Amino acid sequence: MRYQSTRGNSPQQSFLEILLGGLAPDGGLYLPSHYPQISKAQLDSWRGLSYADLAYEILSLYCDDIPDTDLRALLRKTYTAQVYCNGRAADSAQDITPIHWLGEEQGTRIGLLSLSNGPTLAFKDMAMQLLGNLFEYALKRAGQQLNILGATSGDTGSAAEYAMRGKEGVTVFMLSPRGKMSAFQSAQMYSLQDPNIFNLAVGGVFDDCQDIVKAVSNDLPFKAKNQIGTVNSINWGRVVAQVIYYFQGYLLATKSSNEKVSFTVPSGNFGNVCAGHIARMMGLPIEHLVVATNENDVLDEFYKTGVYRARKSAETLHTSSPSMDISKASNFERFIFDLMSQDGQATAKLFQQVESQGGFDLSKDSVYKTMAKYGFRSGRSTHENRIATIQDIDQRYGVVIDTHTADGVKVAREHLQAGIPMLVLETALPIKFEETILEALGRPADCPKGLEGIKSLPQRVVNIDADVSQVKSFITDHVN
Ligand SMILES: Cc1ncc(COP(=O)(O)O)c(C=O)c1O
Ligand SMILES: N[C@@H](CCOP(=O)(O)O)C(=O)O
Numbered sequence: 001m002r003y004q005s006t007r008g009n010s011p012q013q014s015f016l017e018i019l020l021g022g023l024a025p026d027g028g029l030y031l032p033s034h035y036p037q038i039s040k041a042q043l044d045s046w047r048g049l050s051y052a053d054l055a056y057e058i059l060s061l062y063c064d065d066i067p068d069t070d071l072r073a074l075l076r077k078t079y080t081a082q083v084y085c086n087g088r089a090a091d092s093a094q095d096i097t098p099i100h101w102l103g104e105e106q107g108t109r110i111g112l113l114s115l116s117n118g119p120t121l122a123f124k125d126m127a128m129q130l131l132g133n134l135f136e137y138a139l140k141r142a143g144q145q146l147n148i149l150g151a152t153s154g155d156t157g158s159a160a161e162y163a164m165r166g167k168e169g170v171t172v173f174m175l176s177p178r179g180k181m182s183a184f185q186s187a188q189m190y191s192l193q194d195p196n197i198f199n200l201a202v203g204g205v206f207d208d209c210q211d212i213v214k215a216v217s218n219d220l221p222f223k224a225k226n227q228i229g230t231v232n233s234i235n236w237g238r239v240v241a242q243v244i245y246y247f248q249g250y251l252l253a254t255k256s257s258n259e260k261v262s263f264t265v266p267s268g269n270f271g272n273v274c275a276g277h278i279a280r281m282m283g284l285p286i287e288h289l290v291v292a293t294n295e296n297d298v299l300d301e302f303y304k305t306g307v308y309r310a311r312k313s314a315e316t317l318h319t320s321s322p323s324m325d326i327s328k329a330s331n332f333e334r335f336i337f338d339l340m341s342q343d344g345q346a347t348a349k350l351f352q353q354v355e356s357q358g359g360f361d362l363s364k365d366s367v368y369k370t371m372a373k374y375g376f377r378s379g380r381s382t383h384e385n386r387i388a389t390i391q392d393i394d395q396r397y398g399v400v401i402d403t404h405t406a407d408g409v410k411v412a413r414e415h416l417q418a419g420i421p422m423l424v425l426e427t428a429l430p431i432k433f434e435e436t437i438l439e440a441l442g443r444p445a446d447c448p449k450g451l452e453g454i455k456s457l458p459q460r461v462v463n464i465d466a467d468v469s470q471v472k473s474f475i476t477d478h479v480n
Pocket of ligand 2: 152153154155157206231268323324
């Protein structure tokens with residue numbers, strides 16, 4: 001499989017090349033040259049596979065420069081009960097990411113696809129643990145080192161750091177928005193004392209951190225000299241690993257591939273729902289992909305109006321679903337590339353317009369009329385909605401959900417269709433946002449064993465301005 005840039009001006013590369021490279025040299029994001037098509041018969045033949053073996057069926061279509069036996073071994077090493085089920089036996093896919101059915105509403109079943117039982121209690125672990133193993137494998141093969149520069153609004157950071165701990169040849173520089181994450185999220189990252197992990201708390205919002213990652217990656221001589229890579233969902237490796245659980249969720253929710261399922265995805269950087277879009281482009285029978293935003297509703301606005309209006313940092317609100325406090329969604333560029341019939345020049349022009357004019361308007365463009373075929377729907381949720389949904393799901397079903405998942409459930413309920421099961425992606429566990437859970441339920445969220453004292457551990461973090469040159473100097477001073 002060859003990979004092309006969404007901006008149409010980079011040479012095509014193989015999976016392992018783009019895995020280590022991250023952002024394309026022309027500033028675009030990589031996508032495969034075509035989406036492999038899965039027939040209904042093939043899909044049915046995957047029923048009952050373990051999560052690792054299902055992952056193999058999907059990833060072998062995309063990672064054809066990794067020998068089959070190595071890929072299967074990497075996947076079996078990654079998707080284990082020990083990592084994802086707190087040691088419970090995991091004999092089937094169901095055990096790694098089970099569906100927690102809530103009940104029947106408006107003539108259909110609504111359930112949570114549980115993705116947050118990995119080491120850092122958020123869906124990021126599903127792809128990040130694999131990325132850690134893939135990096136180790138690729139670096140060993142190439143005899144290289146990698147200095148990862150990442151940006152987080154709270155969950156990517158800890159998932160990446162846990163996945164890269166102790167990985168030979170890998171150093172992590174993680175930018176986080178100072179004071180904008182929950183106390184638990186900050187503690188998960190800042191309490192790590194590993195010598196290959198550096199946490200930099202940036203005076204700004206997530207978008208400032210992500211802009212710095214892109215600016216550093218776009219300085220090609222600096223990137224090459226310092227072997228800069230990325231773990232954010234701008235890296236195709238993250239997105240493709242997230243495609244797997246859409247297949248798995250579909251297979252667990254259906255008995256035959258003639259059935260359809262809808263997914264609702266709490267969204268910020270559009271990485272998670274972009275993986276759903278790719279699964280759908282491969283032929284997975286998804287009826288709707290519902291994009292759920294919080295008060296930072298750029299994506300909801302686009303799907304409702306055709307106008308993409310990225311907000312400035314000062315307009316980005318600090319909310320109680322802080323991991324989605326994002327106003328410039330990176331992966332949205334991947335969807336727009338498909339919407340523009342994979343025209344790299346047209347996509348580049350639109351995203352240059354985002355930088356120069358703050359957005360673009362496709363409402364009168366002929367491509368807007370083709371939107372329906374991609375199956376997107378959207379909605380937004382506020383603090384009030386979040387609190388009400390957490391209370392309602394607790395009272396009605398006896399289940400405590402986190403604030404992001406609550407945004408998902410609130411929006412999913414606006415898009416239920418009789419006879420089509422709705423799966424809401426559960427993107428984090430409630431303990432990560434315990435202040436809001438306490439506000440909603442008047443009682444604390446459950447804390448998994450071993451993490452009770454995390455907030456009182458000593459923290460190691462460096463404050464830094466939202467300034468590209470300061471970040472570059474820090475990297476040059478600390479790379480091996
Ligand atoms: C808990 C949680 N929910 C939802 C999201 C949004 O996902 P995405 O950025 O892939 O749209 C994130 C961050 O990515 C998150 O950490
Ligand atoms: N919500 C994320 C930020 C987006 O990260 P990505 O790696 O998925 O692009 C976070 O919690 O850090």
